[in-house]
Amino acid sequence: xxxxxxxxxxxxKAIRPAMEARDSETVQDLARRQVAAGANYLDxxxxxxxxxxxxxxxxxxxxxxxxTDVPLxxxxxxxxxLRAGLKxxxxxxxxxxxxxxxxxxxxxxxxLVTEYDAGVIALCMDDEGMPEDVDxxxxxxxTMIRGLTRAGVxxxxxxxxxxxxxxxxxxxxxxxxxxTIRRVKEDHPDVHIACGxxxxxxxxxxxxxxNQAFLVAAxxxxxxxxxxxxxDTDLMDFVCAxxxxxxxxxxxxxxxxxxxxxxxxxxxxxx
Amino acid sequence: xxxxxxxxxxxxKAIRPAMEARDSETVQDLARRQVAAGANYLDxxxxxxxxxxxxxxxxxxxxxxxxTDVPLxxxxxxxxxLRAGLKxxxxxxxxxxxxxxxxxxxxxxxxLVTEYDAGVIALCMDDEGMPEDVDxxxxxxxTMIRGLTRAGVxxxxxxxxxxxxxxxxxxxxxxxxxxTIRRVKEDHPDVHIACGxxxxxxxxxxxxxxNQAFLVAAxxxxxxxxxxxxxDTDLMDFVCAxxxxxxxxxxxxxxxxxxxxxxxxxxxxxx
Numbered sequence: 001x002x003x004x005x006x007x008x009x010x011x012x013k014a015i016r017p018a019m020e021a022r023d024s025e026t027v028q029d030l031a032r033r034q035v036a037a038g039a040n041y042l043d044x045x046x047x048x049x050x051x052x053x054x055x056x057x058x059x060x061x062x063x064x065x066x067x068t069d070v071p072l073x074x075x076x077x078x079x080x081x082l083r084a085g086l087k088x089x090x091x092x093x094x095x096x097x098x099x100x101x102x103x104x105x106x107x108x109x110x111x112l113v114t115e116y117d118a119g120v121i122a123l124c125m126d127d128e129g130m131p132e133d134v135d136x137x138x139x140x141x142x143t144m145i146r147g148l149t150r151a152g153v154x155x156x157x158x159x160x161x162x163x164x165x166x167x168x169x170x171x172x173x174x175x176x177x178x179x180t181i182r183r184v185k186e187d188h189p190d191v192h193i194a195c196g197x198x199x200x201x202x203x204x205x206x207x208x209x210x211n212q213a214f215l216v217a218a219x220x221x222x223x224x225x226x227x228x229x230x231x232d233t234d235l236m237d238f239v240c241a242x243x244x245x246x247x248x249x250x251x252x253x254x255x256x257x258x259x260x261x262x263x264x265x266x267x268x269x270x271x
Numbered sequence: 272x273x274x275x276x277x278x279x280x281x282x283x284k285a286i287r288p289a290m291e292a293r294d295s296e297t298v299q300d301l302a303r304r305q306v307a308a309g310a311n312y313l314d315x316x317x318x319x320x321x322x323x324x325x326x327x328x329x330x331x332x333x334x335x336x337x338x339t340d341v342p343l344x345x346x347x348x349x350x351x352x353l354r355a356g357l358k359x360x361x362x363x364x365x366x367x368x369x370x371x372x373x374x375x376x377x378x379x380x381x382x383l384v385t386e387y388d389a390g391v392i393a394l395c396m397d398d399e400g401m402p403e404d405v406d407x408x409x410x411x412x413x414t415m416i417r418g419l420t421r422a423g424v425x426x427x428x429x430x431x432x433x434x435x436x437x438x439x440x441x442x443x444x445x446x447x448x449x450x451t452i453r454r455v456k457e458d459h460p461d462v463h464i465a466c467g468x469x470x471x472x473x474x475x476x477x478x479x480x481x482n483q484a485f486l487v488a489a490x491x492x493x494x495x496x497x498x499x500x501x502x503d504t505d506l507m508d509f510v511c512a513x514x515x516x517x518x519x520x521x522x523x524x525x526x527x528x529x530x531x532x533x534x535x536x537x538x539x540x541x542x
Contacts, residue, residue: 216484245438
């Protein structure tokens with residue numbers, strides 16, 4: 001599983017003040033802790049700062065790059081902010097989050113993907129919006145994958161986001177997301193999935209449990225990447241258990257290692 | 272989901288002494304609590320009592336029948352014990368647990384299924400043992416489904432057990448079970464699955480988490496019945512959350528109801 005750490009996001013109240021105050025220590029600490037917890041990428045979003053977005057994103061990319069080597073996911077709908085972040089990115093190959101099938105966004109973001117040889121997260125929506133059904137989402141995914149590969153992007157650098165909507169607002173949304181994942185991976189085994197998890201449980205109580213269940217079901221459907229909170233040890237336990245269940249952990253070695261280290265941690269905290 | 276409560280089993284040390292002492296109160300209490308927690312069937316096993324098995328199974332069926340209406344799952348490889356239990360069963364239509372593709376067992380158990388118009392759990396094994404791969408298990412499932420329906424058993428009265436083996440002993444066993452479930456349900460939508468869960472995590476620590484993940488993945492693969500501990504509220508929470516995710520809970524009504532009642536329970540226990 002490709003774990004994209006979601007915590008460095010200006011929409012999260014816990015970290016926004018540190019971004020606003022250019023508090024390197026807090027930002028770097030959160031970056032380090034996510035990587036230590038298993039993040040393969042770190043999502044970085046400064047969208048709440050509006051006209052300051054490009055400046056703060058630039059600062060974030062530089063500041064985080066000082067303490068970790070994992071590539072960053074530059075998270076913005078703004079081509080200007082994306083370009084600002086891409087210019088200063090030094091941690092290997094970044095991901096752009098995101099492109100869509102919307103004409104304007106497609107035309108503005110695609111040149112950045114090719115110019116900076118970046119990977120890209122592609123959301124299943126276009127000028128008509130977010131389709132209600134699997135076939136509609138797949139059609140958009142197909143169009144985007146075709147357009148990206150034609151522009152020279154490798155399938156392995158494309159991450160499809162099926163766009164998960166809350167099951168509280170439509171009981172079909174869970175199945176739509178799972179089935180979209182399954183069919184994208186069936187038709188394009190080299191293309192990755194990068195799925196946000198928590199939206200599925202929006203508007204209902206006991207969200208953690210629902211998110212855990214969705215994670216497992218989506219992994220079983222073929223999801224190989226997710227934007228999530230790597231500091232949520234329960235959720236990361238489920239990532240690890242599901243990898244073992246799906247035959248991706250010979251002799252359960254990773255599972256056992258994780259279990260041992262979390263027991264050590266618990267013993268240390270107990271004193 | 273068809274929940275088969277697993278607690279009334281003589282292999283479990285917590286309940287065996289009560290069975291041995293013919294302690295009706297304890298047995299009836301455990302029956303009632305499993306039903307209150309959501310069991311649709313109660314598995315009843317007296318196999319540890321060897322030559323007393325038939326007598327104790329008879330007593331269990333009668334004793335449990337006094338306090339609950341849910342049908343029982345008569346759990347024994349012994350045709351004599353099964354017949355003894357079937358004779359006194361009054362709670363609607365029982366399930367026989369189990370038939371297999373083994374010649375001797377097939378010939379001994381099939382007449383009981385038809386004579387007592389019972390449902391039946393059919394294990395994916397035959398005279399050659401338990402196949403290592405999905406195709407082998409499916410072939411046995413096909414043979415059993417064909418043989419049972421030819422004998423007049425309705426598809427909806429057949430429960431296939433894919434036979435889950437521990438992922439610690441073979442990293443393919445999770446996928447074998449999930450894929451067997453998926454394909455049995457694809458080819459026979461009316462046939463049910465009755466899957467034991469806990470075997471998957473045998474031999475590793477943190478078994479609850481692994482069992483929860485397997486439950487969710489198996490439900491997503493099409494599992495519509497499982498033998499499990501309905502008194503495990505975390506596990507039952509996952510049953511409920513997964514039903515909502517899979518679009519089987521309009522407006523999340525059951526999920527919300529369960530959440531409210533468990534909060535009430537927690538408040539009561541807090542005083």
